Amino acid sequence: MAKLSTIKIELAEPGMKLAGPVVSAAGQTLLKSGTLLEETHIDFLKRRGIRTLQVSDVEFAKSDSEMLKKTLDRIEAMPTDVTAMIDEVDVSTIDPGGPAVVLDRMPAETPPKEAPTHRDVMMEQLDKTRKDWKEKRADRKKKLEQKHGETYKKMDDALGDPKPLTKDVVFHPANLFSAAVRDVTEQIYLEKKLTPDTLDILTKNITMEILSRQGLSTLLSRAQAAGQYLMAHMVNVGVFSMYLAIQMELSSQEVQDTAMGGLLSDIGMLAMPERYWVLDRELWQKEQSQIRRHPEESRKLILATPGTRELWARIAGQHHERLDGSGYPQGLKGKDIDLSARIVQICDVYAASTADRAFRDAHFPDDAMRQLMGKQNLYDRSIVEIFCQLVGFFPEGYLVLLSSGEHAVVVSTNPKNVFRPVVRLRKDKNGRPLMASEQHVLDLSGRLDLRIVKILEDDSVRWV
Template identity: 30%
Template sequence: MLLMPISKVRPGMRLGRRIYNEDGLTLLGEQVELTETLIGRLAAHGIDFLYIDDPRTNDIYFQDLLTDETRIRATMEIRNTFRKVMDDTVKRKAVSTYQLGKQFRNILTMIIDDLSDHKDAMIMLTNISVMDDYLYQHSLNVCIYTTMLAMSYGFSRDELMTIGLGSLLHDIGKTQLPTDVLKKKGKLTDSEYATIKRHAEYGFQLLKDEPNIPLLAAHCALQHHERIDGSGYPRNLKGMDIHEYARWIGIADSYDAMTTHRVYRNAMLPHQALEVLFTGSGTLYEKQKLELFRDKIAIYPIGVLVRLSSGESGIVVDLNSSAPMRPIIRILQDADDQELDAPYEVDLSKRLNLVITEVNDVKLSLLT
């Protein structure tokens, strides 16, 4: 299957992977034929990329990190809980978070168990969802990224639970913000940006006294926008004054924000987001943490179209965990863009003279 920008998807193409609705249930199944109307509706819902069926690559298979049951339960729990907190705020009722800790611990246990079955896998979120609110999917994505990384680096089960809860609930403070500011499509005014920044403190206040939520998880909500040079918020903390968990979550939060559709811009591909992150190496984020993050992320996701320095083009069909920037490519076209009668595969980890120069027809610079 191909991972294509929705701008290049044409009527008559068929889905290669399911699309989920906000309840985590299948909205459009595999092999559904796309029409101009369907493509338009998906684009209107903020979907920038689709997996498209392609007979030249129909042997490619990759497994979601979460089971359907876990995804559905996690998505519904996040949505229902966050909506209730929002409703209480709008109605000026005392915000009730009773049992929040117990509910999310159960969800996180399921997430940790699922990720444990894939702990050596490259991190690649493969589910595409139509969500009515960016906040819900973002919270789950950041939790998956952060927990997977923490697991890879040997965190204990108790530590995984704490950093997992902190990442899952890092943005719960946004439930306290005015919807018109939170979902504004245009540039924020200075006053509106100041309002947005308060979500870190709001999140801490919601979580700090919550039974079954470790105080460290509340500090993750408070500190995930702090940066090591002191330029972050809300307290302008520097370096090691920022808790390690919050430093990890800050990277995952920024990465997912860039690779997910927002109301004011389209999603980036992983390599583009990583290039942006690395511009903040040593100032916003620790260089070592960025390098570890890069080594666990599928920089070039399976299914993405690439061009090599040889001029040939093809599709990423597999990943090299020991060399994430050098995946395995199935060459489909020669340097003159002629389709090959007999496509063949090139392992870039063994062909060091070749590099990827374009992804989805966009030229790229090499990551440092």
């Protein structure tokens, strides 16, 4: 049985191994279980306000890492041609009764190189595209700063920058996604244009890699570090919209259009007065009427930008419409609202509800989902149900109270019954923390004698 230890973040060192995923207070996974910590991981977790970590096999992970390094150093120091160290043998001097002598040493055959697979070729192309785009993006950012001065600074204050765009930065796909969203926002808002390289990064390069590698929770957790609320919200809505469109089995083009419409839906907020970007209170009625202009501003900005698609603009303009006609800006009803806009409006409401704001704490996912499920007159019920299966009422990593009085952490969602996920016991009914050997995993779909009473708050870290 692996030894588990809970340590303060200040004591974390490179080489330590996580015993479970690190999850933010909003329920988004920051690092996966089993990750060997690096300096960049530790710095990132400190910035996200994580205070404690649970690690396993600390000594093994560190010694294993050191042993690997020493082994690699020894291999590197070896001569490349070992056979060159063997002197030629004079056959005439060999004693037949003596020990056996190897008269000939054939050099070891070098195994033929395997032909690169289609994926290898694809990943090599992606890496090259990514490197070229990063250099163009850094140059474009510098020119925009110089050209637009104070306007750029105000926008920068509202969005924040997801990553320092230096040449030595190795972009995680999700970081690249956030940076590309920021790049698109700058180009449309400041220049009314969209360069093909950035469009390709978003609609082809990143989407392809995200779909092949990334889980929804991983991608969303990266978005939380994307910058200020507006930037993180745009990324989250785009990501949710993309995954929901895929779940609904839309065509590849429809998935890309829905994702782009989602992530650009709030770009019109940049046309609103600067004070609205960072409000630490609820909006007054007069302010609400001004804010309600942002879908139309988003639509106009997108339409005025060559290289964009009309559907993106339509989605942005309709993402605050509601099925019963109570939405804005046009008061559209039912099927008059585009399907992709109906997808994005659900993702927009959920992402906003589950995010921390300056004037309120984030709502728990189950509360946000119940609000969506309970308002059938506002949102397309069939889409909400698919979204619920995708995200779940109780996402992975959340600590919950069971009807037995025990505390448990959600291990995985159950698409067939979103109210009954798989959980791992954490504390007994008396509140006693359980040893690792006592933390049994329960599938609540098969335990009808148990149910989840509520989600519990448990610091800023939750473990699976």
